[in-house]
Amino acid sequence: MNIKEVASRTGLPAKTIRYYEEIGLVTPDRAANGYRSFDRTHVHKLAFLARARGLGFSIEDCRGLLALWEDRDRASGDVRAIAKAHLAEIEEKIAGLQEMRATLSDLVAACHGDDRPDCPILKRLETG
Amino acid sequence: MNIKEVASRTGLPAKTIRYYEEIGLVTPDRAANGYRSFDRTHVHKLAFLARARGLGFSIEDCRGLLALWEDRDRASGDVRAIAKAHLAEIEEKIAGLQEMRATLSDLVAACHGDDRPDCPILKRLETG
DNA sequence: CATAAGGGTTCCAGTAATGGGAAGGTCAAG
């Protein structure tokens, strides 16, 4: 299977698939003409990566998950640890963004937003 | 005022201040020995930048806000538009992260996380 | 047979916003 076919099956851009090969996440075969040649297992692996990335796991997380996925004897606790750490990161990000949102929506609400130059948003950025 | 003093007053690392000069956000004077020389207005501007960045505005947003801040006659509506757009972005990010969190916390809860190899997290990543 | 379209390949550069570190100039104190 050529790269474009794999791209449409996994939803990953061809560029991204080449990049994943470059960093050692997949290792497709090569046809005589130099084209990458993917089989079912490569596609499966790439689809796994697409889903994990979609859940926000970093590339290095994915590398770890992939290794665990391929290890028939891994402990589910190992996987869970990665997922839990990632969950904690997500929660931190959410908290930070919610704080920003609160401040910003206050500011937007306070600003009359017309043609007059008086603006509480700038005032706030000015003085802290 | 030398750069380290400015760094400690604004909370911005010296590296970042140099970078802000490089991209044209501030233009400190230069002393005879080549050292950057900041005055009150530079510090004020950098403090403004630090606050805006702290609220998650991008550098380009900051450039726009700074221009409006320095324009005595700007319309507050212009500022408000930038802030509202940024607020919308933040809200999108929060929504995306909350979705991830929901999925992930379901998965973490479903995984017994012990020494056995059976793992719902990987299973889910495997099959979508 | 020439050619054009639509694959594929590699490599180089750029993104956002810094951070790290090297190599070297300057300044104040002991």
Next chain:
DNA sequence: CTTGACCTTCCCATTACTGGAACCCTTATG
């Protein structure tokens, strides 16, 4: 005079790709 704390510029690394140039392969059509 030397030490140590500053300052300078310059270049590389980061994350996870994305875009583009230059070039090869395959197939269909005039």
